Amino acid sequence: MKLWLPYPNPPAVDFITPLTDLIVMSWRVYQDIHHVINECGRQELSWLGKVVKTDEGRRSIYYISAIRLLEQRSSSVHTRLDPAAIAQVAHEWIMEEGGKDNPCRFWGHTHPGSCTEPSSQDDAQMQHFIHGKFTPPFYIRGIFSKGSQHYHGEFTLYDYQRGIKIRHMPWEVEDRTRQQKWTRRIARRVRTS
Numbered sequence: 001m002k003l004w005l006p007y008p009n010p011p012a013v014d015f016i017t018p019l020t021d022l023i024v025m026s027w028r029v030y031q032d033i034h035h036v037i038n039e040c041g042r043q044e045l046s047w048l049g050k051v052v053k054t055d056e057g058r059r060s061i062y063y064i065s066a067i068r069l070l071e072q073r074s075s076s077v078h079t080r081l082d083p084a085a086i087a088q089v090a091h092e093w094i095m096e097e098g099g100k101d102n103p104c105r106f107w108g109h110t111h112p113g114s115c116t117e118p119s120s121q122d123d124a125q126m127q128h129f130i131h132g133k134f135t136p137p138f139y140i141r142g143i144f145s146k147g148s149q150h151y152h153g154e155f156t157l158y159d160y161q162r163g164i165k166i167r168h169m170p171w172e173v174e175d176r177t178r179q180q181k182w183t184r185r186i187a188r189r190v191r192t193s
């Protein structure tokens with residue numbers, strides 16, 4: 001006998017405090033993505049990116065330091081990266097980061113129209129990235145469109161440790177290399193009196 005049943009809604013996650021996790025990209029990455037959107041014409045183009053996550057207290061920063069356009073098949077409705085090219089760039093970036101974690105954790109692609117909504121293929125592609133392998137702790141998907149007046153970008157964070165994805169992630173542009181250069185320069189040349 002069933003006296004009452006759950007309301008047939010799927011589980012949902014809401015934030016009760018503002019989300020402090022942040023995607024940060026270097027100025028160079030920001031410019032590089034701009035150039036790809038500029039040059040993509042009416043095609044979907046894909047690239048991968050190198051991401052390092054740092055935890056500051058309860059806050060996580062996802063820093064995108066480089067992107068790479070790979071060999072791919074592309075049309076106005078789909079983009080498919082060459083698996084051998086994915087393996088090659090992942091190997092290269094793992095070596096650069098000291099041979100431990102795989103920092104290849106960002107897939108970006110353009111949409112020829114003005115829409116940054118993911119297609120069902122885009123969702124399937126995310127499954128493909130983790131299929132048959134060790135599931136990464138996280139992955140970032142970015143979709144970029146030309147829009148009518150401005151280019152737009154939308155980032156989704158796939159947090160596989162918490163088993164959730166966060167759409168419309170906040171992001172910022174920052175050039176850490178230049179910032180560090182100026183921090184060092186000031187420390188070297190300025191004496192406080």
Ligand SMILES: [Zn+2]
Binds near residue numbers: 110118119122
């Ligand atoms: Zn897409």
